[in-house]
Amino acid sequence: MVNRLPRTVRLEIQRQLEQAGLESARWESRVLVETVLELSGGQPFPETPLTPAQLERLETMTARRCAHEPLQYLCGTWEFFGLPFAVGLGVLIPRQDTETLVETVLELRRETSSTRLLDLCSGSGCIPAAISAHLSGVTGDCVELSPQALPYLRRNLSRLAPDLQVVAGDVCSPPPELLQKQYDVITSNPPYLTAEDMTHLQPEVTHEPEQALFGGGDGLAFYRTLTPLWKPCLAEGGWLVYEAGMGQAESVLQILEENGFVRCRIVPDLAGIPRVILGAAAKKSWK
Structure with missing residues (x-):
């Protein structure tokens, strides 16, 4: 991933999750981005680019989710x-x-x-x-x-x-x-x-x-x-x-x-x- 806005990165993650056969890819991609940005569910994404550290973390989380590691474990907290x-x-x-x-x-x-x-x-x-x-x-x-x-x-x-x-x-x-x-x-x-x-x-x-x-x-x-x-x-x-x-x-x-x-x-x-x-x-x- 290159340095991009959260909404753009979310679409990239969604495509990767879909290719991995995950049925809730759209929702899960949003959850992953929200987790890295420390946003509550449903909050709008900021219009500022993700930092290199945030992008790196998202890449790691996405790869682990594509390997079917539970989303809840990746987020670290669950409601x-x-x-x-x-x-x-x-x-x-x-x-x-x-x-x-x-x-x-x-x-x-x-x-x-x-x-x-x-x-x-x-x-x-x-x-x-x-x-x-x-x-x-x-x-x-x-x-x-x-x-x-x-x-x-x-x-x-x-x-x-x-x-x-x-x-x-x-x-x-x-x-x-x-x-x-x-x-x-x-x-x-x-x-x-x-x-x-x-x-x-x-x-x-x-x-x-x-x-x-x-x-x-x-x-x-x-x-x-x-x-x-x-x-x-x-x-x-x-x-x-x-x-x-x-x-x-x-x-x-x-x-x-x-x-x-x-x-x-x-x-x-x-x-x-x-x-x-x-x-x-x-x-x-x-x-």
């Missing part, structure tokens, strides 16, 4: 529930599907003055941070095992949800002291891709951590382990709220019911796909 989250290699990218889980928790706790929250497999921290940003009095813990994801989790929570604590550990074999705590809500978007799913990943998804994707042969291993393990940590009447993959909701619902949860139900995402499964730890007054 989820209206909030900017730091993301990069080693952390699962926040997805719009997961906003349904956040909305479900907000509906459950909207009338409360405080919420003790536990988030399992926290990754970037998008779920607990979004909940904390939209509810008053949220405290609790976020558990993540990956040493690559933990820096992103700590950075995002320190900025967006400082009252939540990061726990470096395995959700399937947690520190005993954590199992002694009580929470009003436990949330999790655990790894849920099946063995078959893992053989048909989109090129971009192959850059994301397998540890955050693979949920065992049928994708349900984490639900089977986490549900009985963490149920004693729920306060009476507290809620366990999961995200699940396409076609898994009924099986996850059955796991909750088999473990004694009540008021179990499934919530569809914006595309109508059964996405969120929740159940309550029974109160003594509930039948």
Whole structure:
């Protein structure tokens, strides 16, 4: 690229992305230029030429995107529930599907003055941070095992949800002291891709951590382990709220019911796909 105006360079990038077979080349080219110029989405491009350093950065980012590295990693931040989250290699990218889980928790706790929250497999921290940003009095813990994801989790929570604590550990074999705590809500978007799913990943998804994707042969291993393990940590009447993959909701619902949860139900995402499964730890007054 030669020293040109942003709008001209964006067209060049768009052509390169199209040649690489990227379907959203027009939009993505704009996002790349906005990222380098540090513009908010939709702001008009300036009428001043890009600097040599900006052009060099754009060339590098464009080449990496043409190689199907995720756009989110190239940008370094990605929006989820209206909030900017730091993301990069080693952390699962926040997805719009997961906003349904956040909305479900907000509906459950909207009338409360405080919420003790536990988030399992926290990754970037998008779920607990979004909940904390939209509810008053949220405290609790976020558990993540990956040493690559933990820096992103700590950075995002320190900025967006400082009252939540990061726990470096395995959700399937947690520190005993954590199992002694009580929470009003436990949330999790655990790894849920099946063995078959893992053989048909989109090129971009192959850059994301397998540890955050693979949920065992049928994708349900984490639900089977986490549900009985963490149920004693729920306060009476507290809620366990999961995200699940396409076609898994009924099986996850059955796991909750088999473990004694009540008021179990499934919530569809914006595309109508059964996405969120929740159940309550029974109160003594509930039948």
